[in-house]
Every structure is written in structure tokens, then in C-alpha cells.
Amino acid sequence: TAARTLWPRVGLSSGWSWSNTPANVFMGKLNAGEFTAQDFEIQRLNDPDGLSHLTTTLSVEVPLDLFGRVGSTSSGYRALSRALTTAVDEGAQELRLRVIQAYRQASLAQRALQVTERALAGARAREADIEARVSEGAALQADLLRARARRRQREAELAERRGDASVARAALARALGAPAGASYVPSEGPQAPEPVDGDETAWVERALVARPAQKAAAQKLEGTRLLLRAEERGAWPELAVFGQVQDDRNSLDGGKQSGAVGAFLRLSLFDGGRSKRTAGATADVRAAEQEARSAADQIRLEVEMAWRRAQASRERFSAAQGGAEEGREALRVVQERRQAGLATLTDELETEAAALGAELEELRAATEAELAVAALRRAAGTL
Numbered sequence: 001t002a003a004r005t006l007w008p009r010v011g012l013s014s015g016w017s018w019s020n021t022p023a024n025v026f027m028g029k030l031n032a033g034e035f036t037a038q039d040f041e042i043q044r045l046n047d048p049d050g051l052s053h054l055t056t057t058l059s060v061e062v063p064l065d066l067f068g069r070v071g072s073t074s075s076g077y078r079a080l081s082r083a084l085t086t087a088v089d090e091g092a093q094e095l096r097l098r099v100i101q102a103y104r105q106a107s108l109a110q111r112a113l114q115v116t117e118r119a120l121a122g123a124r125a126r127e128a129d130i131e132a133r134v135s136e137g138a139a140l141q142a143d144l145l146r147a148r149a150r151r152r153q154r155e156a157e158l159a160e161r162r163g164d165a166s167v168a169r170a171a172l173a174r175a176l177g178a179p180a181g182a183s184y185v186p187s188e189g190p191q192a193p194e195p196v197d198g199d200e201t202a203w204v205e206r207a208l209v210a211r212p213a214q215k216a217a218a219q220k221l222e223g224t225r226l227l228l229r230a231e232e233r234g235a236w237p238e239l240a241v242f243g244q245v246q247d248d249r250n251s252l253d254g255g256k257q258s259g260a261v262g263a264f265l266r267l268s269l270f271d272g273g274r275s276k277r278t279a280g281a282t283a284d285v286r287a288a289e290q291e292a293r294s295a296a297d298q299i300r301l302e303v304e305m306a307w308r309r310a311q312a313s314r315e316r317f318s319a320a321q322g323g324a325e326e327g328r329e330a331l332r333v334v335q336e337r338r339q340a341g342l343a344t345l346t347d348e349l350e351t352e353a354a355a356l357g358a359e360l361e362e363l364r365a366a367t368e369a370e371l372a373v374a375a376l377r378r379a380a381g382t383l
Helices: 004-006 022-032 043-048 070-137 139-174 199-209 210-237 274-320 323-339 346-380
Strands: 009-019 051-064 240-253 254-266
Touching: 004 051, 009 022, 009 043, 022 043, 022 051, 022 240, 022 254, 043 139, 070 346, 199 210, 199 274, 199 346, 210 323, 254 274, 274 346, 323 346
Parallel strands: none
Antiparallel strands: 009 051, 051 240, 240 254
């Protein structure tokens, strides 16, 4: 908008009048080119007949921004506009992270539900087996009660897992902006996290270049500086050139055209509010400088924290990786030993609980590692 103040200003005006005022009649005839020698008679000069006169003027004025005031204002507002647009990019990065988090949480809840269903099926099979052995007198009633208690425990856990999965799917639908009643079931389970390339310093440097928040702060600082420059140049003169064409006629079938060109200089000798506006613009620049510094510090902190969490989550996943397979194998061996009378029910229940915990821990560690990598990329502005 500010740049358009330098566009040519085209004006068209037309005015009609009837007058017997000597000066108006003299001017109207002279401009229309209808002045005659008889019009110099004293009687006609002092008491002329009324004159109908039509004046039409076409004018063009072109401001010249010799001192760059308008250009600075325009560039300043464009920079502020880019800052707002970049802030939208920052919001898009945050939205991507929220969707990834919702998806991974829903995926974890879904897999945990499946694992618990499998554990419940095993608990029910164990209970049926022990119940048959009790009826044959080959097992104690106490063993049946313990197996039954474990089955009930797994049923309670299954109900909890179903609730968690339902809540996670609802959160995913909300993050995706789905219509009411829509639900999404994740098709991917937790996976091994991707490697994190580069060290902490490299990620910080990458963030300071790519992060939309940093770009927005820089654009805002540039915009406030340009607006301050424009305000400081407000006391400088304004120059414009103009040209006009004028048509004067006392009748529709006759008339005369004339023209003019020129330039004018405007200088504001006193503006009581200029010092206040300049002081305000200076304060805006200082505030923008502090915001840019704060944004850089915040980005460094976020990247450092995210990088360290990503490293810690990968180490946790490395420790948990393979635990599910090992737990299932250990449970299989203990179950075979119990069938052969070489292990007790207590051994089986303890091994089953450890195997279930290891599988769930591996799922949680994989999910947290994936989310930590996504958070690191979000902090770096490259998600």
C-alpha cells in the first residue's frame, strides 16, 4: 500500500457556471478564445452580459521519492508481512509434530492392546490347563486360584488398554481435523528410530538458519529498522511533478484547450508529533532486537534439549531392543519345563510378567525414540 503512494495520481474535474461578474466573464471569454475587440469597450467591461462557461481539467501528478522515505516505508511493511507469513510456517511445523505425536501414541496404544490380548489368551489357556489338572488331582487348588487371579489381572489390563487405544484414536482424529464420528486406526507399529546425523552444534546451526521463528524475528527486525528510517526522513522535502490539460468553452461547439506542466516542493516546517513517532519507532527497533536475540536463545535451548533427549531415547531403545523376543523365548522354555515338572507355576507367572513387561517396554522405547527424533527436527525447523 505504501508503494502505491508513488503511483501517478490522475484527476478529472468538470465545472459549469453562469455569471455576469465582470472578472468571471472576462476570464471565461479569454480562456475559451472568444475574446473580441468589442469586449474592450468600457460599457461591456463594466456591465457585461451573463456568460455560461464550462471548464474541464485533466491532471496528472507523479510523486518523486528522491530521499527514499516511501521506499523505506514500503519495504518495512513488506518485511513485517513476511514475518507474519513465516510465523504461519512455524505453526505448520508445530502442527506436523502434533500429528506425528498423536499418530505414534495411537500406534503404541494399538500395539499394546494387541500384546495384552495375546497375554490374556495365554492366561486363559494356562487357567484351563491347570483347572483340568486340578480335576485330575495333578495340581493344587491354590495353583488354579493363582492362575485365575492372573487371568483377571490381564482382563483388567485389557480393558485399560482398550480405553487408552480409544482415547489415542480420538486424539489422532482431533489432530487431523476429522469430522465428528470419524476414527483412524494406525497401520504402522512402533519402529526402530532413524539415526541422528551430526552433533549438537551442527543441529543448533541448522536451526538458526532453517527455523521459521528465527526468520520471523529477523524479518520483523528488518521491518522496524526500515520504518524507523522512513520516520527519520519524514522531515525531508517531498517533490512531485505535474501536468494538466484544460478545456474551456462557452458553447458546446466551440472552445479552447490549454495546458501546464510544473513541479512543486513540499516542506513541513513544523510537525509536533514527529519526535514522538520517531521515538516510538526507535523503541520498536530495540524491542525487535531483543525479540530476535530471545528467539535465537530459545531455539538453541530447544535444540540442545531435543538433541540430548533424542540421544537418551536411542540409548534406551538400544537397551530394550530384542527384549520382546527374548522374553517370549524364555516363557516358552519355562512353560515346557513346567509341563515336564522341572519348573513351578511361580516360575512361569514371573517369567510371563517379565516377558510382557519387556515387550511393552520395547514398544514404548521405540515410540519415544521416534517422537524424540521428530521433536529434534521440529526444534531445528526441518520437520
